[in-house]
Amino acid sequence: MADRSLELEDCGHRACGGCGPALAARLILKGAGERSIICASTGCMEVFSTPYPQTAWKVPWIHSLFQNTAAVASGVEAALKRQGRDEHVLCICGDGATFDIGVLCISGAFERGHNITYICYDNEAYMNTGIQRSGATPFDANTTTSPAGKLSHGNSRPKKDMPQILAAHGAPYVATCSIAYPNDIIRKVERAVKTDGPCYIQIHTPCCTGWGFDGAKTIELGKLAIETGLWVNFEIVNGKTEKVKKVKRKPVEEYLRAQKRFAHLFKPSVNTEEIAKIQAIADANAEKYGIDLKI
């Protein structure tokens, strides 16, 4: 087990106050430990953590392009194997890099069975370029390319189900987690790096700037996503769903009201029809994963 007291993501980086991804980076490294090599995609985390000549990373770290991280990691892993080395190879990439532009490389790397842990920090839009929608953006969220308007309620499509897509690749370990539950992230990363083969972890990382909430409430937002059933923490081990986080569910409205990206659903009047659609998504999640605590 990695030494959890080590801080391998250094302070002094340039993330916003209350940045969910920055917290995720710190927790990921606590789980992965010192014998790690990080492959990063272009995005917020890359930019806030490595403005040349400064770096926040105390472990080896490489960034190549936006969409090729899984392929770069494949090469790193192959080289380590050929050289007989023991480091773990991890990818840490945003949702745009993971759900959209990098799918080809991720699918290839998972199909080939490289011994890598691919972690997506999911803040549900292209935040680095100014909050544009991605395949991870939730239904009805207002972004700069899915704006709410006279004819629009925001993003018209539900979030792509990446964990299931990668589970379908035969990944031995797939997990979701949230920065609201730090020990859960550390435990899941530890498990992934110990598992042979390609593993996938998707971390919900609320973005105060992109979602529109006070940076002091990042953890609170993460918790609300879980408590409303709009985000589910689970593990899929060798294709079988295990260890689902159970909750006493709250109505989705509590989560939506806390964020400016859903503000259009509440003014000038409460859009009960659209909120009902989002509630239905949470209900379907609850049904699918059995998250409701039986009282």
Add this chain to the structure above:
Amino acid sequence: MKKILEGSHAIAEAVRLVKPEVISAYPITPQTHIVERLAEMVADGDLDSEYICVESEFSALSACLGASAAGSRVYSATSSQGLLFMAEVCFNVAGMRQPVVMSIANRAVSAPLSIWNDQQDSICLRDSGWIQLYAEDVQETLDLHLIAYRVAEDHKVLLPVFVCFDGFIISHTYEPVDIPDEKDVKAYLPAYVPVNKLDADDPLSMGMYATPEYYMEFRYENDQAMTRSLDVFKQAGKEFKDLFGRDYSELIEEYRLSDAKIAIIAMGSVCGTIKDAIDVMRAQGREVGLLKIRAYRPFPAEDIKKALSGIKKIGVLEKNISLGSRMKGAVGLEIKDALDDSSVSVLSYVAGLGGRDIRIEDVIKMTDAIEAGNGDCFFGLREELI
């Protein structure tokens, strides 16, 4: 050891001798025979490499980048569409100063789709920061692969290299080739020693982003390394000659040029045809010679200027087209720049695109045009189709 080998298999032999720790490639005509043969070598235990069968060229070069950053010698091969799919990674590999060596079976670019030869693909990547070498025959193709690793991995250079050779014309042609001895290659090309690598015992960050305060100096360093590679290549070529007997101590090659009044300039396999055409014309008393260019990047401008000194009529046979350029060919512009002499006539002839054959009589006709001062045009167009 002399063997009669298909060009692609001769390249695979070169790769076997170089012993890359990681190979990553994706099939594309006319490069496939190389990667198939390498896969056989790995399957039979004749080559101890990690062979990553990727899902695209984009990933092929990305995986090479990762493996190289982790300290391994790497190899890839591609062509045409595959190279253009890699374009973004090409710039990145060079900017990150990884000494990747990649074979380019030169092929035309779609549309229209063509699997046949011209040199548009690698020429398009002119400014990506890769050294570009062009081979005339199978032996030179094999040899340039060995030299390429020497130059790429030299700590004064640390740049990636394209070893370019004409698709089908070289990749699928059988020629007698001398395969260097493994022991000699080991002496010529020692194990790769990276300056930096991804290593948990000595952590560092690679591929960071640069603000305007830093970006330009990175590009400057890239350009400086490219310039330094001119001399590093010459030295590597000289040592190659000492060990293996074949002379690559220059980035250009002259054929019956020293007393010529007309010079033809070209890169790649067509140089063989041009040499034959020159022999025919010389027999008729025409004073014509060839300047073969072995490196398009770095461009050996000073050497070219010296070799062409006193020659007033020059024609450049171009297997590429820079659409919308007055001169049309990408190599001709470089020659004009190298000479910087308005009293010299330098004309471009775009020929052989999409695999159209260039024969001895074509070269003779082209020489007539150079002499008459007609050029900067497509050569050998089928007028009835226009």
